[in-house]
Amino acid sequence: MDQPSNLLIKLSRRLFDDATEQEKFIDALIRPQPFHPCIAWCREKRSPFKIEPPISWQPRFVDRLSFGEKPGQHPLHNEGYYYCLDFSSVFAAMSLYAVRSPINTIFDMCAAPGGKSIFAWRALQPQLLVCNEAISKRIGMLISNLKRCHISPAIVLNKDPGDLSQINFSHQLVIVDAPCSGQSLLAKGSKVPGCFHPNTINKNANRQKRIIANSAQLVAPQGYLAYMTCTYSVEENEQVCEWLLEKFPQFQAVNVSKLVEYQSQLTNLPCYRLFPQSKLGTGAFTALFQNTEVGETKHVDFEMLLQVGIRYKLEDTNHRDTENAEKEGEEGLFMGNDF
Numbered sequence: 001m002d003q004p005s006n007l008l009i010k011l012s013r014r015l016f017d018d019a020t021e022q023e024k025f026i027d028a029l030i031r032p033q034p035f036h037p038c039i040a041w042c043r044e045k046r047s048p049f050k051i052e053p054p055i056s057w058q059p060r061f062v063d064r065l066s067f068g069e070k071p072g073q074h075p076l077h078n079e080g081y082y083y084c085l086d087f088s089s090v091f092a093a094m095s096l097y098a099v100r101s102p103i104n105t106i107f108d109m110c111a112a113p114g115g116k117s118i119f120a121w122r123a124l125q126p127q128l129l130v131c132n133e134a135i136s137k138r139i140g141m142l143i144s145n146l147k148r149c150h151i152s153p154a155i156v157l158n159k160d161p162g163d164l165s166q167i168n169f170s171h172q173l174v175i176v177d178a179p180c181s182g183q184s185l186l187a188k189g190s191k192v193p194g195c196f197h198p199n200t201i202n203k204n205a206n207r208q209k210r211i212i213a214n215s216a217q218l219v220a221p222q223g224y225l226a227y228m229t230c231t232y233s234v235e236e237n238e239q240v241c242e243w244l245l246e247k248f249p250q251f252q253a254v255n256v257s258k259l260v261e262y263q264s265q266l267t268n269l270p271c272y273r274l275f276p277q278s279k280l281g282t283g284a285f286t287a288l289f290q291n292t293e294v295g296e297t298k299h300v301d302f303e304m305l306l307q308v309g310i311r312y313k314l315e316d317t318n319h320r321d322t323e324n325a326e327k328e329g330e331e332g333l334f335m336g337n338d339f
């Protein structure tokens with residue numbers, strides 16, 4: 001794309017008051033530049049790569065690698081030492097750092113291929129991770145990534161969010177990394193036809209509202225709901241968050257202190273945006289909500305999930321504790337069961 005479309009120019013004016021910022025944003029989309037490769041360590045860190053100096057909010061288990069590094073081709077990748085993800089995904093998942101732990105169960109509503117699930121598992125160390133993916137053909141890659149990275153105990157479901165909200169269970173953290181118009185993919189050179197068109201944006205915003213509404217019903221009293229996308233349009237981001245609070249007044253938005261510099265100027269709510277002109281990543285949106293209701297968590301048990309229809313179960317192997325395990329000369333035992 002050499003010339004910006006009218007729709008892109010219009011979006012830039014909506015996002016930024018400042019003309020220079022508008023230009024930088026447009027330029028990042030029509031002249032994509034490479035971003036540093038990024039990995040999240042799932043086991044103890046090794047040092048086979050040249051890394052970039054960490055930025056202030058970067059978790060210790062995340063490394064940004066120098067240009068030219070190809071972590072997906074290194075043998076440690078196959079051995080499940082790390083997961084390759086965009087730094088924008090790290091940004092989006094940073095809202096999880098405002099969650100008050102310990103967290104027993106995490107439910108990821110839109111999990112494939114598994115980046116946010118793996119990040120959440122690593123950052124919050126839950127007793128159970130439930131990864132749902134509504135689209136059947138994306139389940140294989142999700143299971144394969146969870147297996148490769150030894151993420152356990154974890155359960156994979158293949159359900160529509162509407163079916164899940166009928167089930168009487170709740171979780172302390174529900175993650176909604178929603179399907180979206182994918183505008184930020186332009187910043188890495190992908191073609192995303194129609195991504196700025198109002199019809200595309202409205203269709204996505206309606207789907208996002210449906211998913212977040214069904215997900216809100218799975219959040220335990222005092223539990224959290226994290227919402228994130230990889231798109232820029234206000235309708236799919238801030239407006240979905242405002243709609244959520246109107247429909248579910250028991251939720252309140254939570255400040256994410258690590259991301260304060262990235263606070264969105266497009267709403268009064270604490271919502272956070274990364275833009276491609278930051279040169280850190282293609283762009284992302286993130287916000288965190290807490291259910292202020294008081295009451296009991298309707299804990300998930302395995303029998304309940306069996307009735308829901310488990311697609312895959314990864315048993316606890318204590319891989320999280322590999323540093324100690326290795327000192328004692330143990331090897332975590334991996335077990336996986338297809339259902």
Ligand SMILES: C[S@@+](CC[C@H](N)C(=O)[O-])C[C@H]1O[C@@H](n2cnc3c(N)ncnc32)[C@H](O)[C@@H]1O
Nearest residue numbers: 110111112113114115116134135138177178179
């Ligand atoms: C942004 S991607 C999730 C990426 C994933 N969280 C990660 O970090 O690797 C959105 C996911 O939502 C799924 N999805 C599509 N339509 C959906 C729907 N109607 N309800 C729930 N999820 C849907 C897509 O298949 C896709 O896997």
